[in-house]
Amino acid sequence: MRAEQVRRKQPPGYDRRCRELSEEEHAQKEAEGLTPVVRFKIPLVGQTRFSDVVWGEVKFENNTLDDLVLLKSDGYPTYNLANIVDDHKMEISHVIRGEEFISTTPHHVLLYKALGYEPPQFAHLPRLMGTDRSKLSKRHGAVSIEEFHKQGYLPEAMLNFLALLGWSLDDKTELMTRQELIASFSLERVKKTPASFNREKLDWMNGVYIRSLDPEDFLQRSLPFLERDLPPEVVRPLPVDYIRQIMPLVHERAKTLADVPELTRFFFTVQLDYDTELLIAKGMTVESTHHALEVARQQLAELPAFDAESLEEMLRPLAVELELKTGQLFGALRTAITGQTAAPPLFQTMAVLGRETCLERIDRALDRL
RNA sequence: GGCGCAUUCGUCUAGCGGUUAGGACACCUCCCUCUCAAGGAGGAGAUCACCGGUUCGAAUCCGGUAUGCGCUACCA
Structure with a gap:
């Protein structure tokens, strides 16, 4: 049915063919061996509105909402139903999630009401995009936080940088400690426009945080990278006291911890290779x-x-x-x-x-x- | 196709009726200097997507257009 709709350029979606079945028709379908799903009967007219911390007052026409499935034919609830019941039972006060959920939120609001629940406060956050405005994905630019760690980015720099994606304190503050971030962050100042990753700026910020590290901290954090990336012919374990003398010389030159092995390599290798x-x-x-x-x-x-x-x-x-x-x-x-x-x-x-x-x-x- | 959202220096952004349109990254110049960094001082860079409208006054409000993105599952 779906394919047919797309082919005819009709809006895809459930056509409500079984919305008003009589008892007899119902019994007949079951006699034919059809296992039914349970759908949510959305009002055909009127509008559903809710207020979102980021989006403000949001309004949807009910006739653009489709009758979503509540119980699957195997009897299990869909995410849409389970989500509402679970959040209610857990007394969730704020639902903070990605912007892609904004479209299904009116369904959720209607469901909360149908079940006699009080809807929570919603806050839909902007999406993150790649530098080229494309969607961030595993194969395209986006990496997990572990991956950034492996690439030598400091947790405190990541936190600061990530906080600034989609949010800002004012027109100039960029560098903020964890405490300052906690104290000043507010959903109200989150913007709707998709935020995108600026790798160069992350590099700069990470450098700022690296430079702010005390010498011993910088050494300890760099050690794993030296162990990992220094050429294999460099004997292990690495001489920490020797490294302690080296580190101050490259401290302000590293943008990431992963730069350290490259910056210090000649201190360890015996044979220098140069033109x-x-x-x-x-x-x-x-x-x-x-x-x-x-x-x-x-x-x-x-x-x-x-x-x-x-x-x-x-x-x-x-x-x-x-x-x-x-x-x-x-x-x-x-x-x-x-x-x-x-x-x-x-x-x-x-x-x-x-x-x-x-x-x-x-x-x-x-x-x- | 429908619904929704967005569009400000190269990039990330501040701005929510009256600003010389602010900041940051990157870039350029100069200073510092043994190189590279770091640091300091400057500079360049935005007809606020486009077209109308409202207003004494619009980046800010309202239409339309264009472009981009999201959603449009018996997945979560």
Whole structure:
């Protein structure tokens, strides 16, 4: 019947053919072996209205409502019936659910009344959509909260971000703690328009929350990600005391906890893999780079204390001595020592890595040139 | 097809009759600076989907159009 209606471009739905069966007709159908369902006889005229915290006063014409099934042919109640009875028995005061239920709400209201129940307060929330305005689904952008956790997002950042989907406090407040959220959230300020996920903004917000973590907390939360994502050749268990020295160097550089392994990888791997070209800073040649690294290597080997401060006190004058810009000398050293052109501050990085490792890496860079 | 809802900078949004249409992300410039970040200071970016109407005055109220979305099960 349904297919037929669609084909004829008729509104699909129950045609009420059995709404007014007589006793005889009823008996006859049963004699034919038909197992009936029980439907809700919706009033044919008038309108049903209810007030929704988000939607305001909502009004539906009764003649657009169809006679929904209350009891299935197997005798079990449908969701629509069970839902109402259950909510009533549980003394539910507020029904807060997705906007897609707004259309069936008048049926529910009518049912509450038919059963002599007092309808609860309704609040229909806007749907969440993907960045491209498409519906969020498992195969399209949407991920479970566990998935976000795996991707390195902090629970407190997620809570803050999610709260802002479909709701806002005012025209400027964005960052709110859990307590502030609890204190200021209100259904009245929830909007009807579908909210959509802005991943870039989530990344930014997560970064804000990561930076607000105290060092030890950041370390503890990062550990599982390091265990999971650092290359397999890095020996486990990971040296926590060593990591404790590394973490402050990448703390403000991580947008997610999942970034941490990538940002710190060179602290753990023995073999650095990089393009030799990267050693040669702008305005320099193979020769000048080789010379600079050689002199630096020699002085580093003799430096009394290998800490960040001493390193800086030694390397800055060296740049002048070599007639190089600091960026040129430091750039060459950075690539030699980290294998990257973008990395945490050089002196602190060197201090954490230690003299032996730094010298080895410079030697290896010299071999390449 | 029917019913309902929505449409404001690139993006997420504030706004509920009178605002220079506010904020955030992203972007650009400058400062800081050994790179990258972070931080600071600026900048650009919106004829408020379109067409009418009401009003002294409309992003805000009312029609219509367009587009998008939801619902339209013997599923929950």
